[in-house]
Amino acid sequence: MTEWLPFELHCHTFHSDGKMSLEELALAAKALGLRGVALTDHNTMTGLAGREEVTRKTGIEIIPGLEWTTFFGHMLTMGIRDYVDWRNLSPFHIHRGIEAVHRQGGLVGVAHPFRVGSPMCTGCFWEFEVTDWNEVDYVEVWSGLFPSIRKNNARAFGMWTDLLNKGHRIAATSGRDWHVSDPVSEPVCATFLGIDGCAGGLVPAALDALRRGAVIVSMGPLPTLAVTSPEGQVAGVGDELRLQTGSRSARVAAGADFSAREGQWELPEQKLTLRIVSNAGTLGEFAVTRSEPSASGDISLDGVRWLRAELYGTFCGAHTMIGFTNAIYVRDLHGGSELT
Template identity: 45%
Template sequence: MTLRWLACELHTHTIHSDAAHTLEEMAGVARELELDWIALTDHNTVSGWAGKERVEREQGIRILPGLEWTTFYGHMLTLGANVLHKADWRLTGPDDIDEGISGIHQSGGLAGIAHPFRMGSPICTGCFWEFAIGKWRALDYIEVWNGTSPNTKAFNERAYRFWTELLNLGIRLPAVSGRDWHHSQVSKETTIAVTYLGIGGEGALAGQSQHAEHAELSPHVPAADWGEQQLLEAIRQGSASVTLGPLLTLQVRDSGSAESSTAEIGRIYQTGEVVGMQSNGSSRWSVTIEADFEVRKRQWMIAEQELRLRLVGSKGTVAEWGIPAASVTVEACPDLSGELWLRAELYGSMNGQTGLLAFTNCIYVEEQA
């Protein structure tokens, strides 16, 4: 099933906490930035939710209600309309964050770590993550890119490496970006990351979450609705791609083997889904990576150059290609034996800064007898 990719900003603030703009002002700028959704995540308050529906109607942009738990031991982003019903950040100490995450799930929300390695006190009280997590699989996502020009910040590079380490431990944790939006004045040299969420895939529609312990919190929503629950499920599922410009997507197709059933041959797996690999090595897969340079074209620009496109797995770089700064589709049939996960990465220069420009979330590989 073809996914519809929605451009989202998942970490914002208003005058109800420590930002310079109102929700209406921010939504107006978000519309100019060609975003489809923004998540309102003020610090320890939901008073900014008032008037949300009116702002949505007037500005033509959807707003996902949320909250940023702001404590001395870390900041946690919570997304979902009922995140206050059974969860209270004031009662959470350094050793009982698992209980707080459980409360967020009971209320129907998502829990994600914000900027885990950003400098803490006295620069940013509690920004550095110090909570002791007992159940990493209970988390719904991690913010690996935070702020503007996120690919230039050392604390984001550390978060990206940490995400990779968790993946290699078998923890299937989706990754997103967050602008941490406090004001709308940015220079022309500043780059802004966007998280694209894929809506309408088989896993998202069926509520097939990787986090089975709270999959019941994701009821089916009709495809024509594109409501809050589908957005939350896309995040939880890992149907996401993060970028400073072009949209990068990854698919794996079952090319068939002696053990493949007729129904399996030709099946396409999207990010967040699990590919079953035959333990005898007879499985055959084709990988497709697409770089779409037509999305939100007024918001970013990449000079003509050769970009580096990589298919990365748990064992390192699986394949690498040089591509032009233009829309392109790359197909390959790599050996996936021994891999735990796959993701695509795009490298190049943008606004005078060289580094990672975009990455997908993972397609997971699981060995089967």
């Protein structure tokens, strides 16, 4: 059974421009109900020294990472053992670096692609030329605190949607870009990774979840989504639903887990809306509450190649998207190809 564990995937210590030690970062993450963090210091991995001891002391898993911080964009790397140099990456050669990370079994993600750039934030605006988006593992579509209300994140979310519409299977994450542990009044988001057993360790399992797209992002209750084909196959977030009989109908089960990071967010009593969105438009909407947190119904998969759930409601005084799942992909085996 999949366990959804909350992580923060974009963090800095005083080894780059952060204000925390690794242990201070881990303790702050524990106080926020997180299970782990990815340390992504700018252009250095020295902050990872002693990470095993920090995990033993705090219980917080530390995913090794690095943020390439260049004039043309910031790219997050995770799961690498050895430092990968970024200094030979011109705007047209980002794939050199991506290939070097993938050779180590690591992952790469575009950080805050539409944040304001130079001179306010050197390289924060993404300008690298990506010739094959299939080589990019994820996009940080929500960045910062209370990310759903930021216009630059709306652009990043739209960019991810466009990539899905073009047939790319690419994950979406949130990233606080965490530098200091001072108390905040704005909502803190988390990236939940779907862990299917971790006999080999939680860090490899977390990286595998991100690689598979088993990812849900939320500031509050955790939206959930599963689809059952006419043949009885159940596909969860990040999975592929395979249609074998030519039928274009399916059963969708959606919900909101109000126990996720409970105590770390506040939500007025209300009906939340779970919207099922796809490349073919909105497929349906369900109302969920604390007392009735799940719903189900039949949907048509005519022309559908991917679908996700988006959770909406009033949160911190604004009507906004509270969280979203990553995609479930649809393949028509009856015709031998993906639905178009």
